Amino acid sequence: MNMTSQSLAETKDIAREFVSHLSPRENGATVVALIGDLGAGKTAFSQAVGEALGVRDPIQSPTFLIEKIYEIENAPWQHLIHIDAYRLEDERELKLLGWETIAARRENLILVEWADKIPGLLPPDAIRVRMTGIDETTRTIDFA
Helix, strand or coil, X not given: CXXXXXXXXXXXXXXXXXXXXXXXXXXXXXXXXXXXXXXXXXXXXXXXHHHHCCCCCCCCCCCCCCEEEEECCCCCCCEEEXXXXXXXXXXXXXXXXXXXXXXXXXXXXXXXXXXXHCHHHCCCCCEEEEEEECXXXXXXXXXX
């Protein structure tokens, strides 16, 4: 599915609608691979997903932390795990942070920004969201 957003508000609406249709996977975490250039809207999308799930803490891109875990109440998952793979040199670094453990847990929803940097770690059923900036406010968002 391909959508076009004309504003930050529309991108957030698309993200909220997207997460409303997700459900936990039978085996392992639900992984959403966010792919796109700098400024394409990956963090805004992640923030809207968090807001829709009732995350109370501000969601910022964990570029320097790599990973941030948020507790979720009254949602299909117990944790929203937000990962920014931008600074990773290779997939091994994410493995050292416990990727295999968090990816194996059904109660986790994992959003991975810059997921194209860790293709070998993404499960086959990861949902890929490719975001492309067209101009200052317009984005295309492709779901696969």
